[in-house]
Amino acid sequence: MSERTELILEGDYLYHKFTPDFGIGSIGDSNLAPAGRNQFFGTPWQYAKSQQTTGTATIKHQLNDNWTINGTLSYQNYNRDYFSTERIQWSGAEDKYGDWKRPLGRTYTEEDYYLAQAFVNGKFKTGNLDHTLLAGIDADQITTIGKAFQIAGGTSYDVINLFNPSKYTRRTDMPNTWDTAKTKAPVVRFGAYVQDLIQLGEKWNLLAGIRWSYQDAKGIDTMRYNMINKNDTAFTGVSRTDKAFSPRVGLVYKPIPTTAIFASYSNSFTINSGSDLDGNPVKPSIVDQFELGIKNDLLNNKLSINVTAYRIINHNLAQMAPYLKNGDPNNNSLIKDLTGETTSDGVEVDIAAHPVQGMNIIAGYSYNNMRYTKTDSAGSNFVEGQRLVNSPAHTANASLFYTFSAKSLKGLRLGATAVYIGDRVAGWNNTFANRKAGIDRRIPIKGYTTLDLTAGYSWKNFSLLAKVTNLFNELNYIVHENYSVNPIAPRQFLATLAYRF
Known part of the structure; x- marks a missing residue:
């Protein structure tokens, strides 16, 4: 069946x-x-509480007219406490059409992030060549804490019927939960880089740089709690150390002062937080990016048009694992799968115009084809050639703002912004096993357009800003890399009155 x-x-x-x-x-x-x-799928008590605290200190010192030193220290703490029903699941009863189970999910995650960086930049000459040098070091440490829970009565909350909501009495009580395990995953990263922008005459510029990255993912500390005999157990997972050199190079050609043609290549070493299904640190992702484009400043800088074509290859895309190792659905975003190689081919067009004094027009269009290009053909892996979920092929935006300069209207500013998100797919990408069984886990979502209007007025120390978003009350959906489908915000009216002392 x-x-x-x-x-x-x-x-x-x-x-x-x-x-x-x-x-x-x-x-x-x-x-x-x-x-x-x-709240047909949810409950009146469910919650997702998030809190973030950030602090940053920066220092900048001018050594002379050509050289500066900069430094930054920052700290960020983030925690999320979540308890809710999850995506519904078929009840498994062949004679009960429309009966679906509502499972429960309970997670807690916390991250402490420390960052320190220092860099120097300056200008110098070698012969007839002008150099702009950037060199620096940075280090960061991120510690991720996660908790696992047991839910009284199990993770199956109740059964609902999609076609007849009154068939069952829906539960509304909040089950008790208790901690069963706690994990702590520290990752330390260090990097050093140097980059030089070399002016090769009037028409050519060369950018060349390299970065060395070091990542030490300590073995994940796990504490398991036994609520029956109080026999808690602790163990540490396998540590992982990765090192990589990441080069980048770019070339810019300016045939005329108002036009620049550029080509670039960069390689990046991207850390992935969390753990795999076995509790080991997730391998880093290696990303290659190629770009080719042209920039034009026209009509005495009143119009700017930029066109860029790109290819981005992620050799190890990390995504939230859909299932745990025992086959249960995974609700913890820190448990991840390396799903294989993905390639994004795309084109971006950006337009900025200032046709008259006080008027600013910005518009953009993007096409992106992001799909799996290399995956293992095992049954649980994703199908090559399939577009990734939540990656629309077409997006566009346009905004127009006008600030009045006439004496009678001075201080008044009007604006409009339109955003288009094209057709995309929600759900999960299909695996080879899904395709063999004729199952399609993807959910097609139509594209949509929203229009926002703004009006602002300033007078002396007072300022008033009014805004209406989603003017036509468009109903559409935000999708994620799972079965989460949430409606976009409806039409909203906002107004802010401010006084500056």
Whole structure:
């Protein structure tokens, strides 16, 4: 027996199409209440509490007209406490169409992040060549703490029916939970880099640089709590050390003063927080990026048009693991899979215009084709050639702002911003096993456009800003790399009155 579920967005309604294949036919579409406007899938007590604290100190010292030294120290703490129902799951009963279980998820994560960096930049000459040098070092440490929980009565909360909400009495009580394990994952990173921008005459500039990175992911400390006999156990996982040189090079050609053609290549060594399914530190991601573009300043700098084509290859994309090692759904974003190589090919167009005094126009368009290009053909791995979920092919934006200079309207500023997000896919990418079984875990989502209007006025020490977002009350959805589908914010009116002393 196989099954397929589709989430179809149409107008103000959320449709579920559930097709169990029993060899005796199937059921069709059923209309639920407007999406995002009730708590059909959730509970009145669920919560997701997040808190972030940040502190930064910087220092800058001018050695002379050509050289400066800069330094930064910063600290950030982030924690998230989460307890809620998760994405619904088929109940497994062949004779109960539309019956789905509501599972529960409980997580707690905390991160402490320390950063220190120092760099020097300056200008000098060698012969006829002008150099702009940047060199520095940086170090950071991130410690991630996670907790695992046991939920009284298990993770299955209750059963609901998608087609007949009144069939079952939905639970509303909040189950008790208690800690079963605590993990601590410290990662230390150090880097040193040097970069030189060399002016090769009037029309050519060369950028060359290299970075050396060192990452030490300590073995994850785990404490497991036994609530029955109080026999707690502690162990430390395997440590991992990675080192890499990351080069970058770019070339700029200016055939005329208002036009620049550029090409660049860069390689980056990206750390990944969290652990894999075995509790070991996640390997870093190595990313290659190629760019080719042209920049034009026209009409005496009143119009700027930039076009860039790029290719980005991530040789080890890390994503939240959909399932734990025992097969249970994973609700912890710090447990990750290295899903294989991905390639993004795209084009970006940026336009900025100042046609008249006080008017600013900014517009942009982006095309991106992000798909899996190398994966192991094992059943649990993703299918090569498939576009990644939550990666629209087309996006665009445009904004227009005008500041009045006439004496009678001085201080008044009006603006409008439009944003377009194209068709994309929610859910999970399909694995080879899914494809073999004829199961499609992806959820197609249509594109949408929103329009925001703003008006501001300043007079002496007073300023008033009014804004309406999503003017036409567009109903669409924000999707993530799982079955999370949340409605975008509806039409909102905001006003801010400020006084400057």
